[in-house]
Amino acid sequence: MENDKKIAVLIDADNVSDKYIKFIFDEISNHGTPTYKRIYGDWTKPQLGSWKTVLLKNSIMPIQQYSYTSGKNATDSALIIDAMDILYSNNVDGFCIVSSDSDFTRLAARLREAGMYVVGMGEKKTPTPFISACEQFKYLEVLATIRTDSMETTEKQGKQGTQKEGMEDRDELIKSLQIIITESSDEDGWAYLGEVGKRLNKRHPDFDTRNYGHAKLTPLILSLQSFEIQSRKTNNPHITHYYIKNKLKK
Helix, strand or coil: CHHHEEEEEEEEHHHCCHHHHHHHHHHHCCCEEEEEEEEEECCCCHHHCCHHHHHHHHCCEEEECCCCCCCCCHHHHHHHHHHHHHHHHCCCCEEEEECCCHHHHHHHHHHHHCCCEEEEEECCCCCHHHHHHCCEEEEHHHHHHHHHHHHHHHHHHCCCCCCCCCHHHHHHHHHHHHHHHHHHCCCCCCEEHHHHHHHHHHHCCCCCHHHHCCCCHHHHHHHHCCEEEEEEECCCCCCEEEEEEECCCC
């Protein structure tokens, strides 16, 4: 399955803003599991100082690469060398290259020649050759807009329930579920609950239904009062599949 792929996520800090990191890893969870999370840059430069908290929070390994010569991008070379080392290790099924730089065009093409699944991510200024070299390419501005719109939709729906304890966590859970359902639903808005739960755990490793007072995911979601749940029979009378849908705005 596509979303069971082991993916190496390699980020060019010189060409990506730290504000996109959450969106990047949310999107990666739709394609597979990030087994390598590395970011490349000259961390002695003051302009990269804002990355520190982001790297710690998301467990991303910073790779130091000094700029030995003016005008030469040493960061690109370090990322490319690491990508080839990872390729030959045979430990991954695919790569996510995060950059708006066309210098990674040949790398993306080479990885695909080796049978790797390659996802590119960058801003809309990314040159066409790099975009075309990837199997899929995601614009960071679009990923950010999707998540922001989903959060605004949740706020417009209004807060449900009267419990005060843990409500901040519950609100964040609702927002995450809204986004995942929007991404994985069919044309009628229904998403398979098993897949939704799987993506939720990938995005939030500390998620546990027991944190919210429920033993299973279905009763927890029902308690949130922000979603519709539908049961569907299968050929096996002992197995029922559940689907979830965002409630429409009133």
